[in-house]
Amino acid sequence: MSPSGAELLKQVKSQIDEIDPSKVRELIGEGVAIIDVRETEEFAAGHLPGAKHVPRSYLETRIEGVVADRDAQIVLYCQSGNRSAWAARTLEDDLGYTHVASMTGGITLWKDRGYEVVVPRGLDAQQRERYSRHLLIPEIGVEGQQKLLDAKVLLLGAGGLGSPTALYLAAAGVGTLGIVDDDEVDLSNLQRQVIHSTDRVGVPKVDSAEESIHALNPDVNVVKYPVRIDASNIMEIISGYDVIVDGVDNFPTRYLLNDATVRLKIPVVSASILGFDGQLSVFKPYEGPCYRCLFREPPPAELAPSCGANGVLGVLPGTMGLLQATEVVKLILGIGEPAIGRLLLYDALGATLTEVKVHRDPDCPICSREPDEIADEEMGVFPDYEAFCAAAG
Amino acid sequence: MATIKIPPVLRASVGGEKQVSASGENVGDVLRDLAANHPATQEQLFAADGELNRYVNVYLNDEDVRVLGGLDTAVGDTDTLVILPAMAGGA
Numbered sequence: 001m002s003p004s005g006a007e008l009l010k011q012v013k014s015q016i017d018e019i020d021p022s023k024v025r026e027l028i029g030e031g032v033a034i035i036d037v038r039e040t041e042e043f044a045a046g047h048l049p050g051a052k053h054v055p056r057s058y059l060e061t062r063i064e065g066v067v068a069d070r071d072a073q074i075v076l077y078c079q080s081g082n083r084s085a086w087a088a089r090t091l092e093d094d095l096g097y098t099h100v101a102s103m104t105g106g107i108t109l110w111k112d113r114g115y116e117v118v119v120p121r122g123l124d125a126q127q128r129e130r131y132s133r134h135l136l137i138p139e140i141g142v143e144g145q146q147k148l149l150d151a152k153v154l155l156l157g158a159g160g161l162g163s164p165t166a167l168y169l170a171a172a173g174v175g176t177l178g179i180v181d182d183d184e185v186d187l188s189n190l191q192r193q194v195i196h197s198t199d200r201v202g203v204p205k206v207d208s209a210e211e212s213i214h215a216l217n218p219d220v221n222v223v224k225y226p227v228r229i230d231a232s233n234i235m236e237i238i239s240g241y242d243v244i245v246d247g248v249d250n251f252p253t254r255y256l257l258n259d260a261t262v263r264l265k266i267p268v269v270s271a272s273i274l275g276f277d278g279q280l281s282v283f284k285p286y287e288g289p290c291y292r293c294l295f296r297e298p299p300p301a302e303l304a305p306s307c308g309a310n311g312v313l314g315v316l317p318g319t320m321g322l323l324q325a326t327e328v329v330k331l332i333l334g335i336g337e338p339a340i341g342r343l344l345l346y347d348a349l350g351a352t353l354t355e356v357k358v359h360r361d362p363d364c365p366i367c368s369r370e371p372d373e374i375a376d377e378e379m380g381v382f383p384d385y386e387a388f389c390a391a392a393g
Numbered sequence: 394m395a396t397i398k399i400p401p402v403l404r405a406s407v408g409g410e411k412q413v414s415a416s417g418e419n420v421g422d423v424l425r426d427l428a429a430n431h432p433a434t435q436e437q438l439f440a441a442d443g444e445l446n447r448y449v450n451v452y453l454n455d456e457d458v459r460v461l462g463g464l465d466t467a468v469g470d471t472d473t474l475v476i477l478p479a480m481a482g483g484a
Contacts, residue, residue: 002402232484251479272480275401279480297480299448345477350411354398356475359460 016088019101021110024048024075030074035066036107037087040128040135042079044142046117048110051077053141056087056216061092065138067155069134070096077103077110107256108357121146130133131173145173149219150153151332154178154241156229156257160208160317161271161324163195168325170213174332177213178241182203192314229253231379234260243328246270247321251298258283258291258379262377263371269327271320276313278320281358282327285367288340291359316348341376395423396473403476406433420451421464423474438476450477 003011028034028050036047037056047053052066056078067074074097076084084102091097103110109119120142124130127145134140134148151174155162158181166177185196185206200208206224213220225237229248238244240262246257246268254270261268267284270291283290323344330336345354362368366378394414398405407413408431415430417423424445428435440446446466451458452475458466468474 049407163415276399276478277480295450296447299446343477345475354475355456356453356455356477359457363469 009085012089013102016085016092017101018085018104019075020104021113021115021194023111024077024103025115027075032075033067033333034075034077035063035087036078037076037084037334038078038107044120046107046119047118048077049108049118051118052138054138059087059090060095062136062138065096067097069100071098073099075101075103078106080106080108082106098190105380124160127173130217130219134172138187139335140333146336148173148329148333149175151243152176152178152241153243153328153332154180154238154246154391155245155247156180156253157247157249158193158205159189159247159249160273161321162245163193163209164318164321165245165247165325166329167195167216167295168322169328170217172325172329173217173219174210175219175232176221176223176329178223178225178237179206179209180227180229180237181209182226182228192312192317194318207384212239217301226300229256231256234379235264238266239264241266243331244268245324245328247317247324252380256297259286259366259374259379260288262367263374266380267331269324269331273312273316273320275311276316276348278316278348279343280320280323280327280346281343282331284331284338284340287370289358289360290364290367293364294343294358296361296365313348318348319346319348338365394471397423397427397466398402398473398475400478400480402478402480403434403437409433417468419462419464419468420453420458420466420474423468424451424464436465437478448478451475452477 034048034051036043036051036053037059039055043053053065054062058300074163075086078084081102081104084106088100088102091100123142131145134145135142153169153174155166155177158179166179169177185200185203185205185208187201189196190198195212196208203334204206204226206226210222210224213222227233230236234256244261244266246254248254257268262285267282269282271280327338330338341358343356343358366374394417396412396454397415398412399410404410413427415423415426417426424438429437438446438449445451453461453468454473
């Protein structure tokens with residue numbers, strides 16, 4: 001005769017390790033994976049500190065994304081200790097995990113003991129739906145999505161690079177997007193600046209960008225700066241942002257931005273494009289090199305084609321802008337390996353991506369010094385600055 | 394012969410090629426060979442004192458030659474030199 005459900009549960013519990021909440025409490029923060037196997041709504045109502053969420057119904061498919069090491073110590077819990085017992089047996093018998101325990105009495109007993117419960121700031125039902133593909137990724141989840149919603153990212157330029165970056169960061173749910181651009185939409189922009197549209201030719205780019213962003217995701221707060229960034233306003237504009245996306249089209253502003261962000265210790269995701277070629281790097285002050293470590297000084301105007309009207313393959317800023325957006329998301333979430341200390345060189349015609357190393361320069365005129373040693377007058381200045389700008393027009 | 398990757402802004406100076414070959418025992422020799430064959434690159438690569446211009450980075454494979462032995466860094470036949478001036482296009 002087949003056993004009843006209750007008998008089977010008893011049998012399962014006799015085959016697995018169970019652990020008392022008091023012991024689990026001691027293990028928190030000790031490198032043990034604590035996994036909540038309940039449903040999404042239950043997890044959202046409150047969970048153990050540091051717990052990861054893997055619903056039991058997705059256990060087999062998602063556990064490896066959270067705990068890859070089969071010999072890692074894992075504690076599973078649910079509401080009362082039953083679902084986690086089944087889950088423990090699955091991990092051991094079917095998936096080969098060797099150190100799995102189920103917490104006795106589940107979160108109910110945990111709460112009865114008066115232990116700490118973390119209530120995640122919730123996403124509403126619409127946000128849950130909108131960001132569901134993020135919530136399914138263990139590296140993001142509700143916690144990561146909340147980080148994105150809390151993040152403030154500043155885009156310098158709503159042009160070729162800024163267009164795709166802004167759209168995808170908005171779609172990803174980055175909560176605040178600042179946009180600096182004093183230009184208006186021109187017909188010749190639309191071959192690549194996909195955030196704008198034909199019926200918005202002549203409209204300020206910050207307004208056009210805001211309209212597209214809100215159409216895509218009304219969650220995003222757009223802060224508009226219809227100005228040209230310069231030494232007099234840069235510190236005020238960039239203060240308070242978590243990450244800056246550099247898509248500016250001239251060297252003086254790139255150096256100015258570098259110097260200001262080093263002073264404020266704000267990471268910059270930088271890219272540049274020309275013809276069929278793109279470059280990208282992440283400059284995180286004092287953790288990696290800065291832009292001046294990479295290029296101590298700009299080339300003379302005749303070798304700096306950014307100063308004039310130059311051609312660019314329309315899709316190239318899309319490619320490079322989305323690499324930038326990806327780096328921004330990684331920095332906000334603290335995942336992966338951002339391109340710090342590395343310069344990526346993309347050759348669209350050859351379909352190749354080459355990488356070279358970038359080192360911190362111990363003699364860097366800016367980042368070899370402490371932020372408070374860098375004076376206002378030094379920002380954005382380089383040898384022959386005035387001659388450069390005069391030649392560049 | 395080492396391979397040299399030519400950046401977009403210098404391609405006109407080497408007949409439009411994306412990469413060229415040049416010979417030499419070290420980075421300085423290879424680049425001087427490049428300049429001998431393509432004189433328009435001379436001023437773009439080298440300052441009057443014979444050193445690399447500060448706005449040009451040169452990498453031996455993936456490493457900046459300035460953290461290796463500079464122009465004296467040895468170069469083998471299978472090595473690739475990447476010449477990289479700063480770019481600032483974004484719009």
